[in-house]
Amino acid sequence: xxxxxxxxxxxxxxxxxxxxxxxxxxxxxxxxxxxxxxxxxxxxxxxxxxxxxxxxxxxxxxxxxxxxxxxxxxxxxxxxxxxxxxxxxxxxxxxxxxxxxxxxxxxxxxxxxx
Amino acid sequence: xxxxxxxxxxxxxxxxxxxxxxxxxxxxxxxxxxxxxxxxxxxxxxxxxxxxxxxxxxxxxxxxxxxxxxxxxxxxxxxxxxxxxxxxxxxxxxxxxxxxxxxxxxxxxxxxxxx
Numbered sequence: 064x065x066x067x068x069x070x071x072x073x074x075x076x077x078x079x080x081x082x083x084x085x086x087x088x089x090x091x092x093x094x095x096x097x098x099x100x101x102x103x104x105x106x107x108x109x110x111x112x113x114x115x116x117x118x119x120x121x122x123x124x125x126x127x128x129x130x131x132x133x134x135x136x137x138x139x140x141x142x143x144x145x146x147x148x149x150x151x152x153x154x155x156x157x158x159x160x161x162x163x164x165x166x167x168x169x170x171x172x173x174x175x176x177x
Numbered sequence: 178x179x180x181x182x183x184x185x186x187x188x189x190x191x192x193x194x195x196x197x198x199x200x201x202x203x204x205x206x207x208x209x210x211x212x213x214x215x216x217x218x219x220x221x222x223x224x225x226x227x228x229x230x231x232x233x234x235x236x237x238x239x240x241x242x243x244x245x246x247x248x249x250x251x252x253x254x255x256x257x258x259x260x261x262x263x264x265x266x267x268x269x270x271x272x273x274x275x276x277x278x279x280x281x282x283x284x285x286x287x288x289x290x291x292x
Contacts, residue, residue: 163208165280
């Protein structure tokens with residue numbers, strides 16, 4: 064079974080600084096997708112960024128980018144120019160190319176300070 | 178389209194009672210998922226539907242849990258004889274099965290408290 068590990072329960076970053084959230088996963092498959100979701104307090108989970116495993120180029124979405132290391136099974140999220148609104152729980156998730164369900168990590172709580 | 182809607186937002190029930198939650202997915206999405214999230218944890222998969230067919234159920238979904246999606250539109254998740262361990266956030270999500278890359282759209286969840 065696939066597993067997703069987020070080893071940082073909490074992280075803190077100052078406004079306008081850069082922070083990197085770690086995620087590793089375990090799979091024997093070659094076809095899969097990886098996602099980062101953001102869950103603000105008492106609000107719904109929203110998709111931040113996604114990556115297809117067959118693509119070597121790292122995905123970017125404005126201030127959010129990933130460092131996808133397929134051989135190391137690592138998928139970290141970098142948030143540049145952090146804003147107060149970035150404060151949330153961040154979940155890394157894995158999806159097999161042959162299945163529909165997502166497998167989530169335990170999350171990293173990001174605090175953004177002034 | 179207002180996204181994925183879940184009702185109610187909060188539910189407090191006494192142990193042993195039955196509860197039912199409703200999810201209305203994005204209308205163009207043929208897949209619908211139920212997840213459970215406990216405090217400090219990531220969401221755990223419960224079950225999913227493609228149209229009206231329930232295609233996969235997690236071992237987490239005990240006999241007390243049942244989900245339906247009549248006519249492939251909204252879905253209901255029922256928990257019978259609730260237990261304190263059922264207290265959690267129940268999340269619904271939907272997706273277009275033809276576009277696996279785009280992930281899910283989640284609802285705001287139903288928070289269940291069993292007292």
